[in-house]
Amino acid sequence: MDSVWSDFWSVVWLFLVGFAFVVYLFAVITVLRDIYRDRTLNGWGKAAWTLFLIFVPFLTVLVYVIARGAGMVDRLEPRGNYQPPEDYAQPQPLAAPASEIKRAKELVDAGVITPGEFEALKSKALGNRY
Structure with missing residues (x-):
């Protein structure tokens, strides 16, 4: 025992x-x-x-x-309270499609881009992929 x-x-x-x-x-x-x-x-x-x-x-x-x-x-x-620095890649607000199209139109009028490139930029601004 x-x-x-x-x-x-x-x-x-x-x-x-x-x-x-x-x-x-x-x-x-x-x-x-x-x-x-x-x-x-x-x-x-x-x-x-x-x-x-x-x-x-x-x-x-x-x-x-x-x-x-x-x-x-x-x-x-x-x-646990990590905050990225101020200059860290912050998402940029999306520009309105009208302003992007206007900017592209100014570029085509100035001869910087071709009308085909303008159409591609306009399509992209409107949310089309191609």
């Missing part, structure tokens, strides 16, 4: 250690992601944190969360 309880507690201990290991891996990955998302931290700082994380991982995670933990939330928030 003693071996049954010993096996039971061995399994419980295995689950606890496994859970702690998964939580620890999650913490290390979260810290690594935060290190490389931080735009205020220069390359040497990122390299130093990464080296410490490789060689002294448990202590580094604790120190990082204590020292820079408040900023971790701030670095996560802009991710």
